[in-house]
Amino acid sequence: MKLYFSPGACSLSPHIALREAGVEPELVRVDLATKKLADGGDYLAINSKGYVPALQLDDGTILTEGPAILIYIVQNLARTPLGPKEGMGLVRLVEWLNFIATEIHKGFSPLFKPNCPQEWKAVAKENLLKRLQWVDGQLAQRTWLLGEEFSVADVYLYVCSRWTSFAKIDLAAFPALARFADKMTQRPAVQAAIEAEGLKR
Known part of the structure; x- marks a missing residue:
């Protein structure tokens, strides 16, 4: 493979x-x-x-x-298990993956483009910060994105969280997300x- x-x-x-x-x-x-x-x-x-x-x-x-x-x-x-394989659990997993892909992942994209106008980057960063704040609130209430069950959605969010340093976003402003990222780094x-x-x- x-x-x-x-x-x-x-x-x-x-x-x-x-x-x-x-x-x-x-x-x-x-x-x-x-x-x-x-x-x-x-x-x-x-x-x-x-x-x-x-x-x-x-x-x-x-x-x-x-x-x-x-x-x-x-x-x-x-x-x-890395996530539910069927039923409403799978729907919730897809829901999270879709959110991370469209709102977090793609939210970073303009910040990495050198030819992107600064005005556009400022708007993109403002929107991204709102999304990260929302995720931080969700993680403050649970261990993983799906609750107590670790899943591939957590992996995807972790990878996106690594980009905050490159985008000059202080992860300390999102304490639950920062704790989540630290916990993820401990996984073998x-x-x-x-x-x-x-x-x-």
Whole structure:
């Protein structure tokens, strides 16, 4: 099983989730600027969207889009539960993944674009701070996003929370989220993925 990734990007979430599931994927690094693989291959031939992650299954099937890959891991690979597989629990998991993808993950996007006007960045940051404040309130009431059950939604949120330092957002302003992030860093799968990608804890 191959995971196409870029260090510290959103592909870190399926990377961590795979390790939580007991799977150590073959990592294939992608240069997002050139769309080239480490061996010189064309990443666009793997994923024509040009961004990470992409997961190549053992039968050659290619999966793209982080939340979809996370659901696949929950449904097919996890040796211990990483989220509900059916019913209202699954609906709540998808609800969280969708929120994180559209409101948190994409909320960071303008802040990382050097050609984005400062006025746009200011509005984007203001909106992002509101979303982070809301998440902080939710985490103040529960251990994990789904309550007492750890899930891939927690993995995705953790990866996004790592970007606050790059966006010059002080995580200390969100104490419950900061505690959550600290707790996540103690998980062996998180530590292994961060080490494998050459990132700082």
